[in-house]
Amino acid sequence: MSDQSFDYDLFVIGAGSGGTRAARVAGAYGAKVAIAEEYRVGGTCVIRGCVPKKLLVYGAHFAEDLADARRFGWNVPECDFDWKTLTSNVFEEVDRINGAYTNTLQSNGVEILHERAEITGPHDIRLASGRQVTARYILVAVGARPSIPTCPGHEHGITSNEAFHLPAVPKRILIAGAGYIANEFAGIFHQLGAHVTLINRTDQILRGYDETIRDRLLQISITKGLEFRFNAEFQGIEKLEDGCLKVSMSNHEPAIVDCVMFATGREPKTQNLGLESAGVELDDKGAIKVDEDSRSSCPSIFAVGDVTNRVQLTPIAIREGQAFADTFFGNKPWRVDYENIPAAVFSHPPMAGVGLTESQAKQKVGSVKVYTSDFRPMKNVLAGRNERALYKMVCNGMTGQVLGVHMIGPDAPEILQAAAVAVKAGLTKDAWDQTVALHPTMAEELVLMK
Ligand code: NDP
DSSP: OTTTTSSEEEEEEESSHHHHHHHHHHHHOOOOEEEESSSSSHHHIIIIIIHHHHHHHHHHHHHHHHHHHHHTTOOOOOOOOOOHHHHHHHHHHHHHHHHHHHHHHTTTTTTOOSSOOOEEEEEEETTTOOOEEEEEEEEEEOOOEEEOOOOTGGGGEEEEETTTTSSOOSSEEEOOOOOOHHHHHHHHHHHHHHHEEESSSSSSSSTOOOOOHHHHHHHHHHHHHOOEEESOOOEEEEEETOOEEEETTSSSSOEEEEEEEEEEEEEETTTTTGGGGGGGBOTTTTOOOOOTBBBBBTTTEOOOGGTTTSSOOOHHHHHHHHHHHHHHSSOOOOOOOTTTTOOOOOOSSSSSEEEEEEHHHHHHHHHEEEEEEEEHHHHHHHTTOOOEEEEEEETTTTTTTTTEEEESSTTTHHHHHHHHHHHHHOBBBHHHHHHHHOSSSSSGGGOOOO
């Protein structure tokens, strides 16, 4: 199937989740494919995102599990925690997955180029080594990077990229932002013994999530001892003589901490990629504008994943990569459906949701019925832990169709994945209720909501 007039049928820039999927699937269809990666195969998710973060979440959760174990009859001696052991084991796992991604690419005949690539024309790429190559299609899958507010002393702060490489758990950490990364790392560092302060420019955490669920996370987090400062605009960081950081912000006293972490969103990595040389248009956030087939304004250049800023989630980047490869190399055209994407925040406790929130549903369909279950999980009861779980179902008031399910509590993301199938299938509350509860579980509350 190779077009002899180009060096490659497909040249992928960026070996993260989306780029790797597209490259290996196109390779499996018989295309001549190369992928350039300036850092490590695996991208944000594998190297410095979802995977190592989730492993830290597991590691941090032992703090509660070990405390609770005593209530379940275990004689747990005083334990201490070793950050270096956890992180070095996490890095080993990251190396293993990095190896697996590399093998998958190679076994599908994809040539891996460990260097930076830049576009020099609609079909042209220049590699850092100076080599110039051509490709029928170019796929840009370079992802996003943390965006850091420009304030004096911002260089003293870290981002989630560096959080994994801290030499020790900071005694006091200030996290700027109140989104996914902020709440996940707040939970991790708090469980591991740090005093955590979150500051946010508004008075809301996790904007976009269902109001009731995120309020519950806020309430639980405050009860656990996390400090929140709202309506706080970052003004600057000053490094003091003793090495501590003094953080100034609007509407609040300065905070003295040992570490500052920015979790204030992520921006597409479109700078210095040569996109302008091929007439690739960007939106006002710097993301590559693409159509439903992930095609940019240049017909031979496509983009998937966070660089397009559609939905910054790994499974979406993977789907976009798969759809691109199936459509243009497998003769099986299809498009990604962005409706009812399940998402989770791996906070302590975690929360998850799919479909419309209550306010979104009211705006969209007008008449809405809401069912909830507010309960104390059995395990928490015996452990003497007051934390309550909350499940919420948002239905169309006229038809009974379940439009959204949102939850916070132990294992919420694990439970929500199954619920998302039913929401995607468009089932009604009646159909959910006809399903017999599986007792005793937390998930049974899904079919018992009042
Ligand atoms: P989010 O968009 O989730 O949150 C950003 C936070 O920073 C918000 O609270 C926002 O406030 C605040 N903020 C934004 N800009 C500024 C600024 N200039 N000054 C001060 N505060 C600011 O971004 P994250 O960085 O947490 O995560 C990036 C993306 O990565 C997420 O959107 C998500 O798609 C993905 N991700 C997914 C995870 C998962 O699936 N579990 C885990 C981690 C990341 P405001 O509300 O006012 O805008």
